[in-house]
Amino acid sequence: MIQPHTFRRSAFILFASVLTIVALVTQSCKKSRSDLGAELYKKTGNKIFKDATPEGLAEVFKQVLAEEKGNLTNPKTIASFYEQNGYDPVFVADHTFNGDVDLTANYFAKASEHGLDPSMFKAGEIKQLVAKFKDKKAIKSLDEAYHDIAKLELLTANSLINYSNALQYGMISPRKIYARYFTQTIRPDSIAMLNALRATNLKSFLDSIQPKDPQYKMLQKALIAGGTAQGMTKEETLRYLVVNLERLRWKNKPKENKYVIVNIPDYRLDVMENGKSALNMKVIVGEGRNTDNQISLVEYDESDKIDRPFSRETPQLNSMIYAAQVNPVWNIPQSIATKEIMVEAAQDPYYLSNKGIDVYKNGKKVEDPETIDWSGAQKGEYEFKQRPSEDNSLGNIKFLFKNNSSVYLHDTPAKNAFNQNMRALSHGCVRVGDPLALAHSLFGESNAYQTIEKNMADPKPSPTTLSLPKKVPVYITYVTCWADENGTLQYRPDVYGLDVVLYGHLKKFLPNSSQLAAL
Structure with a gap:
């Protein structure tokens, strides 16, 4: 039988051993600079460094850190790094005399x-100190x-x-500048720093x-070349490139092998599979504040950087398509009901019956x-629902995904609108040019797809909801400049003036004309 005093003694020895190991591990995480003076003297040839000690440096380092706090972008992270490492001069001791810091500059x-x-990153000041x-x-x-x-x-x-x-996450957080931006976007944290x-x-x-994105490299190449796009000034071309380079730096890009992506300014939907477009079609997006392109990057006003979205603009978002509803009922939003449906009904007593719209009050028809x-x-006071029919504003099918903006992809009876060049015409949802092809891409050759195809052609339609066996990501994005397959x-x-908003926040970080001329 183990005696209590023997157990306590063994436990104490074990605890002391653990403390010793922890102390050794902690110390091993920090560089030992007991020979700091000799090390720096050997590297610099300056006798002044002979008397340098880690303790002496630490005292001065704390003072300088306090003085420079207001000049640091992330003072807490930097202070924590040096505090945890005993104010070890890792860049000076390990990277200055082998040329690494110069190379970094x-x-x-x-x-x-x-x-x-470039002046944001103080290359000149760094090089001067290295030379010293x-x-x-x-x-x-x-x-x-x-x-x-x-x-x-x-x-x-x-x-x-x-x-x-800047290079990994971008200079601007899109969530902070755009009123209708709901795409998951990773921003830098202390771990990354x-x-x-x-x-x-x-x-x-x-x-x-x-x-490494090929798109980024091609836009970068165009920026360096300094050309002028057709119908634009050199200044406007430059601004197009820099705002879209910034968008490419944001960590909000799809990583899935298959996804649906809608580019609002291009009025286009693509189903991407393994990095290539497997299906593409025209789309109609929500109305914007700049459909006539009067607000441009040629002339910029400081007030333009405030995002004032039009109520019908399609939001930027990402979600998962989980179902398709064939021959849907349109639950007409209150804003449309008030501004359009009730106005039409007041002018034409047969408008509601002709459009197949039912009226409800207090939940009763x-x-x-x-x-x-x-x-x-x-x-x-009243609610409105449009029954399935050839006149239903959602067409014969809508594709559902969760979002807080009540938008979805859907068919439309107004097919002629796809022939227009400017297709920012909807109330906010995305109307798709070939809904059956999209259904086939999402559902494949399945029984569900056969049901969709049959029910969409039914002369006496009734609503049917079919769940996707595997949810497919959808990204609604906003890109105004890119390199095509050639x-x-x-x-x-x-079309929404979002380039102008982004440029307003980005311009203080942009190179001046002489810096660009030196490219």
Whole structure:
């Protein structure tokens, strides 16, 4: 039998061993710079560094960090990194004298190739400090040495985080600037920022964060070439490129092998499979505030960066298509009922019956709506539903996906509208040009698809809902410039004025004309 005192002694030894292991592991996470002075003297040839100690540097580093806090984009993350690592000068000691920091500054200096202002990343200041360390006589006191080490560390850390965030996530959060943006978009967090600071091979890290998307590279090539698109000024062409480069940096792109994507300014739907379009068709999207393209990137007004969406604009979103409803009933939204249906009914007593629209009050169907005095009806007093028919505004089928904007993809009886060039004509939903083909793409050669095909042709239609055996992602997006399959750049009018909004927020981060001329 184990005696209690023996058990307690064994437990104490085990606990002490665990504490020792934890302490060793914690210490191993931090670099030992006990020979900091000798190390820096060997690398710089400047005798001033002989007396440098980690403790002396830490005291000055804390002071400089407090002084520079207002100049850092992410001061808490940077402060936490250095606090946890004992204010170890990782960039100065490990990356300055082998050329890594200079190389990093070279990447920063070429930020204009991404449509970004290089001065944001302080390449020139970094290079000046690096040159000072490499000059044996430039640093004349130990206090100056400590200050310069801290400054170069913070300058490099801040610029590396900013550059990494810009290329991997974009400069602007679309959720913050767009009123009707509901697409899941990943933004940088402290983990992503710390990964940048912990990179052991800076060149490999910088190469890894350069956007690899072929679309990005083609727009980047066009930006560097500095050409002018047909019918545009050089300035407008440039602005088209930089706003769409920014969109490509946002982490909101589909990753699934199969998905449906609608590009609002292109009035087009594609079913993408394994990176290629397996089906495409024309679509009609919601009305916009800029259908005549009067607001443009040629002349920009500061007030334009405030997003003021028209009530019928189709939102940007992502969701999952989970079902199709054949021969749907249209539950007419209250806004349409008030502004259109009730107005038409007041002018024509037979309008409702001709359109197959039933009227409800307090949940009960009104048997004789022709007797209603619509001129005195109150907003919200009546509800309207349109029965399945060839006149139903949803056509013969609608595709359902969850969203908070009450939009969906659907058929339409107004087929002639697909022949128009400007197709921002709906109340917000997306009308699809070939709904049967879309159903076939989603359901495949299944019994459900056979039911859809049969019921859509039924002369006496009734609503039928069929669930997709496997949900398919849908993305409704907004892109005004891209390279087509032949590498030719395509430009589309900014039908909702969203380029102008984005440019308004982005322009303070853009390179000036001389920086662009140097590309």
